[in-house]
Amino acid sequence: MPRPSILVVFGTRPEAIKLFPVVRALAATPGLTVRTCVTAQHRALLDQVLRVADLRPDIDLDLMEPGQSLDRLTARLLTGLGEAMDRERPDWIVVQGDTATAMAAALAAYHRRVPVAHVEAGLRSGDTHHPWPEEVNRRIVASIARLHFAPTATAAAALARENVTTGVHVTGNTVVDALRWTRARIEAEPALVAGLDVHARRWAGKRLVLVTAHRRENLGGGMVAIARALVRIADRGDTHLLFPVHPNPAVGPVMDAIIGAHPAITRVPALDYPHFIRALGSCDLVLSDSGGVQEEAPALGKPVLVMRETTERPEGIAAGTARLVGADEDRIVHEVARLLDDRDAHDAMARAHSPFGDGQAAGRIAALIAGACRT
Numbered sequence: 001m002p003r004p005s006i007l008v009v010f011g012t013r014p015e016a017i018k019l020f021p022v023v024r025a026l027a028a029t030p031g032l033t034v035r036t037c038v039t040a041q042h043r044a045l046l047d048q049v050l051r052v053a054d055l056r057p058d059i060d061l062d063l064m065e066p067g068q069s070l071d072r073l074t075a076r077l078l079t080g081l082g083e084a085m086d087r088e089r090p091d092w093i094v095v096q097g098d099t100a101t102a103m104a105a106a107l108a109a110y111h112r113r114v115p116v117a118h119v120e121a122g123l124r125s126g127d128t129h130h131p132w133p134e135e136v137n138r139r140i141v142a143s144i145a146r147l148h149f150a151p152t153a154t155a156a157a158a159l160a161r162e163n164v165t166t167g168v169h170v171t172g173n174t175v176v177d178a179l180r181w182t183r184a185r186i187e188a189e190p191a192l193v194a195g196l197d198v199h200a201r202r203w204a205g206k207r208l209v210l211v212t213a214h215r216r217e218n219l220g221g222g223m224v225a226i227a228r229a230l231v232r233i234a235d236r237g238d239t240h241l242l243f244p245v246h247p248n249p250a251v252g253p254v255m256d257a258i259i260g261a262h263p264a265i266t267r268v269p270a271l272d273y274p275h276f277i278r279a280l281g282s283c284d285l286v287l288s289d290s291g292g293v294q295e296e297a298p299a300l301g302k303p304v305l306v307m308r309e310t311t312e313r314p315e316g317i318a319a320g321t322a323r324l325v326g327a328d329e330d331r332i333v334h335e336v337a338r339l340l341d342d343r344d345a346h347d348a349m350a351r352a353h354s355p356f357g358d359g360q361a362a363g364r365i366a367a368l369i370a371g372a373c374r375t
Helices: 013-027 043-053 070-088 100-111 134-144 153-161 174-188 190-203 221-234 252-258 273-282 293-299 314-319 329-341 343-351 361-374
Strands: 005-010 033-038 092-096 116-119 147-150 168-170 207-212 239-245 265-269 285-288 304-306 322-324
Touching: 005 013, 005 070, 005 100, 013 033, 013 043, 013 092, 013 116, 013 174, 013 361, 033 070, 043 273, 070 100, 092 100, 092 361, 100 116, 100 134, 116 134, 116 361, 147 153, 147 361, 153 168, 153 314, 174 190, 174 273, 174 293, 174 361, 190 239, 190 265, 190 273, 207 273, 221 239, 221 252, 221 265, 221 329, 239 252, 239 273, 273 293, 285 293, 285 329, 293 304, 293 314, 293 322, 304 329, 314 322, 329 343
Parallel strands: 005 033, 005 092, 092 116, 116 147, 147 168, 207 239, 207 285, 239 265, 285 304, 304 322
Antiparallel strands: none
16 A cells, blocks of 8 residues: 655745644654645745755745736646646645645645645634735635644634634644754754854843844835834844844835934844844844744743734733734834833743743644544
8 A cells, every 4th residue: 555645835934944843743754755845935035944954845846936916926836736736646735824835735735635734723813904815825724624733722713713623633833843943953053053143242231122024014104113113222222123134125125214224223134044043042022023933932931022913823912922012113112112121021921931832743743644644
């Protein structure tokens, strides 16, 4: 009897971070054939993670095209992934999260009657335009998937409200697995993160704030407000901001115009994952509109202020590890000042328990997929 074939599909840096532990766990599971397919929806950022995780994709569709519309991207993903599935003829498809790649892979699999396993299922903001288009992407995947790996009980409950109750398993979030693996790698090979040494001298003796900002819903006026808030925070004198700038071309020019060469703001190109984890471990707090950072920061005891009006990760808000501040200049400045000036307020968020798992999610997921293959 042939071994069941699992095709793991991803295309962006966050997907690669959260799926490389799953690929490793599946590869270590007896009786399975595991193949990987990348779409390169985000080429450079994806390749950073592939190098660190020592992953060599079996299929690379290389579909990144600067400036392409969501329509064109989705069409190219759907046809490219469909052709790859026709060649591979997998028994299962594994996708993660809410990207165009995940949505298109699930739809292509459905067209071929191939069952789908969805890692990080059940995240919901309740607003189909925040985050956009991710909120709808993940709902589409949920309507197709046969296995739903919810990172938390809250995510599983969100699926139940949509009448998705079969095949739902609470596994924890694989980002914690990736974080722990990467920290161990850094401890064994400190040279992996030596690239920050030249910058670290600039914030010696200062309170370090780590910043990420790139969400579509913040582009335009929201990004302007964020940039102005960063300047006001940097002007405090006791603070330094480290800002790895996303390659989205709508981010850099805004920051150039408003931040300029402010001496208390270090802007660097997007960091690879080990360098980002080093920065996260070194900072006092995080300002971010990212999804994954809302999970990574609490795992390291770092308060995170979320520059969005809604979040699909309400567990962090409920646990006290994260706080919504929106893309509002005054709110951002006020909340950062509160955490920097009130040690009790800072420590209350830093000590709050991370709700996102124990670092064993990938093993649980691999075992559940293997079990499904036997039925």
